[in-house]
Amino acid sequence: MSDGFKVLYYVNQFFGQIGGEDKAGMKPEFHSEKIGPALGFEQLLKGEGQVVGTIICGDNYFNENKEESLEYILNLVKQEAPDVFVAGPAFNAGRYGVACAEISRAVAEELNIPVVTGMYIENPGLDTCKQVAYVVSTSDNAGGMRKALPAMANIAYKLGKGLEIGSPEEEGYIARGMRKTIIVEKRGSLRAVEMLIKRLKGEEFETEMPMPVFDVVEPALAIKDLSKATIALCTSGGIVPAGNPDRIQSASAQKWGKYDVSGRDALNAPDFYTTHGGYDPVYANEIPDRVAPLDILKELQKEGYIGNVYEFFYTTTGTGTSVSNAVKFGTEIGKELKEAGVDGVILTST
Amino acid sequence: MRLEIGRINITDIQLGNETSVQNGVLTVDATSLIAKLKEDDRIKDIKIDIAKPGDKVRIIPVKDVIEPRVKISGGNNGFPGVTAKPAQCGEGRTHVLYGAAIVTVGDIVGFQEGVIDMWGEGAKWTPFSQTYNLTVDINVIDGLDPHTHEETVRLAGLRAAEFVGQAGKDLTPDEVLTYEMDSIFEETNKYPNLPKVLYAEMMITQGLLHDTYIYGVNAQTILPALLHANEELDGAVISGNCVAACDKITTYQHQNNSAILDLYAQHGKEINFMGCIMIPEHTTLSGKMRASDYTRKLVKMLGADAVVVSEEGYGNPDSDLLIICKKCEHEGVKTVLITDECAGRDGMSQPLADTAAEAVAVVSGGNVSHVVTLPPADKVIGNAEAIAVLAGGWEGALLEDGSLQCELNAVIGATSEIGYHNVTCRAY
Numbered sequence: 001m002s003d004g005f006k007v008l009y010y011v012n013q014f015f016g017q018i019g020g021e022d023k024a025g026m027k028p029e030f031h032s033e034k035i036g037p038a039l040g041f042e043q044l045l046k047g048e049g050q051v052v053g054t055i056i057c058g059d060n061y062f063n064e065n066k067e068e069s070l071e072y073i074l075n076l077v078k079q080e081a082p083d084v085f086v087a088g089p090a091f092n093a094g095r096y097g098v099a100c101a102e103i104s105r106a107v108a109e110e111l112n113i114p115v116v117t118g119m120y121i122e123n124p125g126l127d128t129c130k131q132v133a134y135v136v137s138t139s140d141n142a143g144g145m146r147k148a149l150p151a152m153a154n155i156a157y158k159l160g161k162g163l164e165i166g167s168p169e170e171e172g173y174i175a176r177g178m179r180k181t182i183i184v185e186k187r188g189s190l191r192a193v194e195m196l197i198k199r200l201k202g203e204e205f206e207t208e209m210p211m212p213v214f215d216v217v218e219p220a221l222a223i224k225d226l227s228k229a230t231i232a233l234c235t236s237g238g239i240v241p242a243g244n245p246d247r248i249q250s251a252s253a254q255k256w257g258k259y260d261v262s263g264r265d266a267l268n269a270p271d272f273y274t275t276h277g278g279y280d281p282v283y284a285n286e287i288p289d290r291v292a293p294l295d296i297l298k299e300l301q302k303e304g305y306i307g308n309v310y311e312f313f314y315t316t317t318g319t320g321t322s323v324s325n326a327v328k329f330g331t332e333i334g335k336e337l338k339e340a341g342v343d344g345v346i347l348t349s350t
Numbered sequence: 351m352r353l354e355i356g357r358i359n360i361t362d363i364q365l366g367n368e369t370s371v372q373n374g375v376l377t378v379d380a381t382s383l384i385a386k387l388k389e390d391d392r393i394k395d396i397k398i399d400i401a402k403p404g405d406k407v408r409i410i411p412v413k414d415v416i417e418p419r420v421k422i423s424g425g426n427n428g429f430p431g432v433t434a435k436p437a438q439c440g441e442g443r444t445h446v447l448y449g450a451a452i453v454t455v456g457d458i459v460g461f462q463e464g465v466i467d468m469w470g471e472g473a474k475w476t477p478f479s480q481t482y483n484l485t486v487d488i489n490v491i492d493g494l495d496p497h498t499h500e501e502t503v504r505l506a507g508l509r510a511a512e513f514v515g516q517a518g519k520d521l522t523p524d525e526v527l528t529y530e531m532d533s534i535f536e537e538t539n540k541y542p543n544l545p546k547v548l549y550a551e552m553m554i555t556q557g558l559l560h561d562t563y564i565y566g567v568n569a570q571t572i573l574p575a576l577l578h579a580n581e582e583l584d585g586a587v588i589s590g591n592c593v594a595a596c597d598k599i600t601t602y603q604h605q606n607n608s609a610i611l612d613l614y615a616q617h618g619k620e621i622n623f624m625g626c627i628m629i630p631e632h633t634t635l636s637g638k639m640r641a642s643d644y645t646r647k648l649v650k651m652l653g654a655d656a657v658v659v660s661e662e663g664y665g666n667p668d669s670d671l672l673i674i675c676k677k678c679e680h681e682g683v684k685t686v687l688i689t690d691e692c693a694g695r696d697g698m699s700q701p702l703a704d705t706a707a708e709a710v711a712v713v714s715g716g717n718v719s720h721v722v723t724l725p726p727a728d729k730v731i732g733n734a735e736a737i738a739v740l741a742g743g744w745e746g747a748l749l750e751d752g753s754l755q756c757e758l759n760a761v762i763g764a765t766s767e768i769g770y771h772n773v774t775c776r777a778y
Contacts (some may be wrong), residue, residue, distance in 0.1 A: 017388050180777075184472060187772045188714075188770070189608035191774075195686050209704070211712075214699060252719050252741070278663075279560065321683040
């Protein structure tokens with residue numbers, strides 16, 4: 001069969017039928033045949049896809065030579081240019097799971113090829129790849145192969161055919177952590193009242209939003225001598241130069257901006273205003289320093305209370321901005337400030 | 351307290367020489383309406399237009415949506431404390447032009463207004479694609495300060511709804527819905543075995559374009575207040591609020607608050623619905639603590655077994671929502687929350703700005719950052735360019751062919767946190 005979409009398969013030395021623990025040190029190899037689970041996999045693609053080859057690598061070799069193995073495998077994948085990449089299932093095997101996860105992530109992120117793998121929910125590789133690959137939930141040992149393969153093949157089939165992938169419950173994969181917006185039959189208030197009644201009756205109910213878990217950031221050490229310290233000004237209050245030159249969004253910010261304020265004593269109107277859509281802008285637009293107090297910082301510098309005000313001030317819009325964007329902005333801004341030798345930051349919110 | 355809502359079903363809308371309803375067709379005399387609204391000398395120009403379900407029409411930027419109604423008996427016509435003298439809302443009979451809506455379109459004060467598409471992809475995401483809309487585009491005179499500008503536009507919308515509502519005055523409604531509840535003690539005597547439930551409605555009360563009014567009182571200034579379930583359904587609460595369009599509660603949604611209606615429907619069956627606590631969302635921590643303490647106290651005083659809490663907006667109010675949840679749960683009061691999510695355009699981010707282990711029963715109205723592409727309209731009422739500065743829009747969001755790419759943030763009522771719409775999120 002030469003038609004249909006192309007699938008490339010990855011397995012370890014054991015499922016690649018090379019050998020057991022004694023062969024775990026083998027380097028990655030490409031075989032143009034279908035080996036191990038890859039053999040049965042093609043039969044599950046409804047005659048619409050073919051497995052074009054199997055990559056086999058020893059678990060120890062991969063884990064001890066990650067960069068080299070990944071480079072070799074990625075090159076192979078590039079050459080074969082499959083429509084879908086499949087790895088495992090790794091069940092609860094730690095080293096195999098990590099290999100499947102690392103390769104899955106690299107293929108998905110670097111080559112932009114859709115990936116399907118399979119793991120037990122506690123496999124240490126899971127968190128590495130579940131956001132970018134479809135990880136079918138399997139049992140903890142190879143006894144679950146007969147159940148795992150059809151689910152993996154079904155997802156591979158849909159990916160190969162460009163069909164929409166259903167929910168984790170429908171398709172059998174582990175939720176990727178994505179919040180997908182959908183339209184449902186019942187309005188929200190009715191769902192709330194139904195949930196309430198179930199709760200009151202002691203019946204089972206399911207929340208629509210499991211609570212997030214936040215990172216805890218260790219505070220930096222105190223600044224020993226403020227009179228020698230360089231302080232930077234940072235705000236999520238949306239204060240920008242007039243005209244908003246970098247087009248920072250009024251809500252749900254996708255970027256931040258930095259502006260040279262070394263020649264200024266204050267963020268005066270009308271040179272600055274707020275682009276933030278989440279609060280009454282009248283008072284901020286009258287005196288932008290109310291949100292980002294450059295004036296006070298400069299006074300403190302003149303008094304000698306602080307050593308210096310950093311030449312750039314950093315700004316974005318906080319309202320509706322996702323936590324992941326906020327983490328990204330914070331990491332990027334923090335890195336710049338650290339490299340510039342800034343000792344402390346005044347970060348204002350609204 | 352007994353309220354009769356008489357529905358006069360509206361199945362079409364047109365402009366004409368009189369304001370009337372005949373066989374379900376609402377005719378509006380635009381000239382007289384404009385003259386009426388221009389009695390407010392702060393208004394320079396008014397443009398009236400109509401938009402029907404299925405029309406390839408886009409309305410942008412929308413400020414508020416209001417249901418046209420007329421008071422037949424009990425209370426005062428209009429919005430007591432705002433456009434009418436103070437009176438008790440929630441009693442007597444009110445006629446509703448059911449299926450019609452006044453949509454105000456205004457010059458922008460700030461950045462937060464929304465989009466209504468009457469057809470296609472956009473129509474799915476807003477409940478106001480299903481109403482026969484009379485659009486009122488309001489231009490004010492030069493030199494008004496922003497707060498006065500906002501008030502002028504807000505009042506014009508309410509007055510327009512009153513003006514149009516008069517068409518229902520002498521008609522026999524197609525359907526009469528009765529909302530009746532005696533005192534909490536009497537209802538509890540009637541239903542001694544039903545769990546006692548309160549609805550706690552959080553309201554954005556954070557300054558210009560972020561305010562809510564109860565009987566004309568800016569809710570920024572109140573302690574949490576107890577309302578009879580009928581009052582909000584009868585014009586006691588109005589929106590002065592143009593926070594992100596997707597989850598602000600428009601005046602129309604106050605008049606038809608779905609959380610109240612769905613709780614009411616179970617009153618005497620599964621629950622004993624005791625009323626509504628109106629909770630201001632403050633910007634300060636002390637305000638949040640005071641409002642949440644006071645809410646807990648009211649919940650305890652009234653002996654509630656459970657409470658449904660709805661949020662308005664996102665970001666710092668997420669904390670108010672969860673603080674209220676924690677305090678109620680610690681008192682043994684079962685809480686169900688209604689909120690929405692800021693999960694990022696790819697949906698991969700954490701959905702809330704705060705977290706609490708006690709929040710075990712949460713309804714999601716969807717992800718405000720979900721991106722939608724709305725095809726070009728045949729006609730735009732208002733200003734298509736406004737998307738560049740809307741919450742949920744961005745520079746370049748208006749594509750060359752007239753398509754609009756935006757987050758649900760910009761779509762009126764898309765992710766309603768009183769559960770007015772049927773959008774949600776699932777873990778994928």
